[in-house]
Amino acid sequence: MSIFSVDYKNRKPIWEQLTDNVTDLVLRGLLPLGEAMPSVRAMAAELGINPNTIQKAYVELERRGVIISIPGRGSFVTTDISALLTERLESAAAALSESARAAKEAGIERERAIKIIEDVWGE
Amino acid sequence: MSIFSVDYKNRKPIWEQLTDNVTDLVLRGLLPLGEAMPSVRAMAAELGINPNTIQKAYVELERRGVIISIPGRGSFVTTDISALLTERLESAAAALSESARAAKEAGIERERAIKIIEDVWGE
Amino acid sequence: MSIFSVDYKNRKPIWEQLTDNVTDLVLRGLLPLGEAMPSVRAMAAELGINPNTIQKAYVELERRGVIISIPGRGSFVTTDISALLTERLESAAAALSESARAAKEAGIERERAIKIIEDVWGE
Amino acid sequence: MSIFSVDYKNRKPIWEQLTDNVTDLVLRGLLPLGEAMPSVRAMAAELGINPNTIQKAYVELERRGVIISIPGRGSFVTTDISALLTERLESAAAALSESARAAKEAGIERERAIKIIEDVWGE
DNA sequence: GTGGTCTAGACCACG
DNA sequence: GTGGTCTAGACCACT
Numbered sequence: 001m002s003i004f005s006v007d008y009k010n011r012k013p014i015w016e017q018l019t020d021n022v023t024d025l026v027l028r029g030l031l032p033l034g035e036a037m038p039s040v041r042a043m044a045a046e047l048g049i050n051p052n053t054i055q056k057a058y059v060e061l062e063r064r065g066v067i068i069s070i071p072g073r074g075s076f077v078t079t080d081i082s083a084l085l086t087e088r089l090e091s092a093a094a095a096l097s098e099s100a101r102a103a104k105e106a107g108i109e110r111e112r113a114i115k116i117i118e119d120v121w122g123e
Numbered sequence: 124m125s126i127f128s129v130d131y132k133n134r135k136p137i138w139e140q141l142t143d144n145v146t147d148l149v150l151r152g153l154l155p156l157g158e159a160m161p162s163v164r165a166m167a168a169e170l171g172i173n174p175n176t177i178q179k180a181y182v183e184l185e186r187r188g189v190i191i192s193i194p195g196r197g198s199f200v201t202t203d204i205s206a207l208l209t210e211r212l213e214s215a216a217a218a219l220s221e222s223a224r225a226a227k228e229a230g231i232e233r234e235r236a237i238k239i240i241e242d243v244w245g246e
Numbered sequence: 247m248s249i250f251s252v253d254y255k256n257r258k259p260i261w262e263q264l265t266d267n268v269t270d271l272v273l274r275g276l277l278p279l280g281e282a283m284p285s286v287r288a289m290a291a292e293l294g295i296n297p298n299t300i301q302k303a304y305v306e307l308e309r310r311g312v313i314i315s316i317p318g319r320g321s322f323v324t325t326d327i328s329a330l331l332t333e334r335l336e337s338a339a340a341a342l343s344e345s346a347r348a349a350k351e352a353g354i355e356r357e358r359a360i361k362i363i364e365d366v367w368g369e
Numbered sequence: 370m371s372i373f374s375v376d377y378k379n380r381k382p383i384w385e386q387l388t389d390n391v392t393d394l395v396l397r398g399l400l401p402l403g404e405a406m407p408s409v410r411a412m413a414a415e416l417g418i419n420p421n422t423i424q425k426a427y428v429e430l431e432r433r434g435v436i437i438s439i440p441g442r443g444s445f446v447t448t449d450i451s452a453l454l455t456e457r458l459e460s461a462a463a464a465l466s467e468s469a470r471a472a473k474e475a476g477i478e479r480e481r482a483i484k485i486i487e488d489v490w491g492e
Numbered sequence: 493g494t495g496g497t498c499t500a501g502a503c504c505a506c507g
Numbered sequence: 508g509t510g511g512t513c514t515a516g517a518c519c520a521c522t
Contacts, residue, residue, distance in 0.1 A: 013497060039509060050499045055511075063309075070380055071510040072506030085230070092222075092229035096236060099215075099222040100243040106215035107208070110244040113219060117240055120223040121233040134316055136521060173522050259512060285494060296514045301496075317495040318521030331476070338468070338475035342482060345461075345468040346489040352461035353454070356490040359465060363486055366469040367479040382506060419507050 002046055003030060004038075014049060018057040023066050026077055027084060037067055037075040125169050126153060127161075137172060141180040146189050149200055150207060160190055160198040248292055249276060250284075260295060264303040269312050272323055273330060283313055283321040371415050372399060373407075383418060387426040392435050395446055396453060406436055406444040 003025060006017045025031045037043070040058060044051040058075055061067045065084060069075040078084075103113055126148060129140045148154045160166075163181060167174040181198055184190045188206060192198045201207070226236055249271060252263045271277045283289075286304060290297040304321055307313045311329055315321040324330070349359055372394060375386045394400045406412075409427060413420040427444055430436045434453060438444045447453070472482055 015497080040511095041509085052500085053498060056497090058510085068378060069510060070378065070506090071504095072382075072508085073377065074509055076378060088229045089231060092226040092231055093235070093239065095222045096219075096226045096231070097239050097243060099218045100240055103215040103219045104243055106211045108212060108215055108219070110240070112216070113240050113244065114237060116216065116220050117223055117233070117236050120220060120227055121236065131319065132314060132316065132322060134314075136318075138521080176522060179521090261512080286496095287494085298515085299513060302512090304495085315495060316521090317519095318493085320494060334475045335477060338472040338477055339481070339485065341468045342465075342472045342477070343485050343489060345464045346486055349461040349465045350489055352457045354458060354461055354465070356486070358462070359486050359490065360483060362462060362466050363469055363479070363482050366466060366473055367482065384506080422507055425506090 004043065004047060006047055006049065015053050015057040015060065018047075018054070019060045019064070019066075022057070022061055023064060023084075026066050026081060027088065031077050033077055033081065034079045035077045037077060039074060127166065127170060129170055129172065138176050138179040138183065141170075141177065142183045142187070142189075145180070145184055146187065146207070149189055149204060150211065154200050156200055156204065157202045158200045160200060162197060250289065250293060252293055252295065261299050261303040261306065264293075264300070265306045265310070265312075268303070268307055269310060269330075272312050272327060273334065277323050279323055279327065280325045281323045283323060285320060373412065373416060375416055375418065384422050384425040384429065387416075387423065388429045388433070388435075391426070391430055392433065392453070395435055395450060396457065400446050402446055402450065403448045404446045406446060408443060 004018065004021060006014050006021070008014070010017060022031070022037075026033075031037075037058075038046060040051050040054045043049075044054045047054070058067065058069055062069050062075075065078055067075050067077055100113060127141065127144060129137050129144070131137070133140060135143075145154070145160075149156075160181075161169065163174050163177045166172075167177045170177075181190065181192060185192050185198075188201055190198045190200055223236060250264065250267060252260050252267070254260070256263060258266075268277070268283075272279075277283075283304075284292060286297050286300045289295075290300045293300070304313065304315055308315050308321075311324055313321050313323055346359060373387065373390060375383050375390070377383070379386060381389075391400070391406075395402075406427075407415065409420050409423045412418075413423045416423070427436065427438060431438050431444075434447055436444045436446055469482060
């Protein structure tokens with residue numbers, strides 16, 4: 001059983017599932033920084049997916065700064081995730097603000113919103 | 124200038140833009156309850172959009188309970204929006220809870236989250 | 247004869263030649279802002295290139311903010327190139343600074359460097 | 370710690386990193402003229418790199434006139450670097466001119482370009 | 493018709 | 508062996 005996973009039945013594109021999956025694994029420290037990633041072909045074989053699809057995921061992962069791919073040598077987990085972490089922090093804050101605005105628009109009371117927040121942080 | 128609007132350069136499907144637009148207009152009381160909606164063909168001409176796309180939006184609007192289509196008579200705004208309102212309220216609450224969970228996962232502090240909420244309700 | 251061009255013999259990837267070509271055309275005002283781009287298939291037929299390759303170029307163009315692609319509707323030149331312009335300005339300044347540093351390292355005199363600059367701006 | 374260095378995680382081909390590295394060392398006088406270079410196999414062992422890759426770098430270095438390989442004897446640093454120096458000088462001047470042209474095209478003012486030059490020479 | 497995803501298989505430079 | 512490019516052809520939702 002691999003730590004990488006994709007769900008064929010999911011409507012989200014496979015390449016996107018994989019990029020999200022790998023990004024999450026890196027951010028949670030489950031993929032050691034600087035470590036070699038499985039080769040495109042190896043990952044394709046492991047997941048039973050076409051190499052081109054894996055390639056697309058790897059390109060996106062490199063664009064996000066999660067991995068570095070070097071022709072002829074392989075792909076490696078980035079050694080610096082600080083930018084990744086702050087980026088995720090800020091986008092999460094923006095998303096929270098956005099859904100709060102929608103909630104207010106829908107008629108949710110200030111008190112109920114705060115209660116929702118406290119419930120989540122109290123979990 | 125129509126009260127209905129779709130943005131051709133927006134990535135959201137046009138039928139979805141229209142359903143959201145109409146739902147919003149109804150919930151905000153800008154479309155009188157029980158009123159007749161423009162016919163599919165009239166709406167298509169008004170917005171310069173393929174009638175099939177309008178048809179798809181109308182089907183979705185009926186499914187959501189925003190309008191009622193009567194064969195041979197036309198489409199009418201629903202006369203009871205209470206279900207619609209509570210539905211929107213609950214889905215907004217769920218969405219808020221969900222993005223709060225993501226924010227917590229991303230490392231946002233409880234205090235910052237509450238501040239975001241208060242900022243929104245204070246706007 | 248099309249305004250779009252790629253050179254099969256060039257070592258630069260075709261998709262990259264096309265993205266650079268289109269970016270240049272947009273920045274020089276030869277492609278009207280907001281205008282519809284040729285469809286992926288049309289461009290592929292026009293240039294005698296596989297649609298997947300064109301698709302790759304269009305994805306990159308969208309990432310750069312040069313065009314906007316909308317499924318089912320088509321691709322359109324962006325309506326706002328200000329970000330594009332400032333970005334090009336800054337990257338050109340950085341490149342100039344970089345090659346100046348290399349020139350200094352290679353032993354070029356300050357006076358000769360300034361002469362090179364003045365020659366170029368005097369052309 | 371060797372004076373030769375390659376970065377396995379750099380995108381530049383390793384053979385090219387090595388040729389640039391050696392050329393630079395020679396031009397800066399850090400590799401005595403006429404001195405014997407490490408054998409291909411020794412260099413490969415020292416850097417932990419495939420001998421084929423080192424071989425490719427050595428061939429390129431000889432083509433550039435940085436080293437001279439004598440079959441059965443080994444490779445030696447060239448004894449005359451004047452051609453190398455002028456070549457580097459001219460190519461740096463050409464590169465500077467080229468990036469100046471690009472900067473002008475991007476809309477950089479003559480004054481800003483000159484300021485960039487002066488900043489670099491003033492460092 | 494449109495863009496987007498995916499598969500299958502080929503070729504390249506690099507190692 | 509590696510990643511990257513390209514072709515050919517299929518299917519999808521949206522218009």
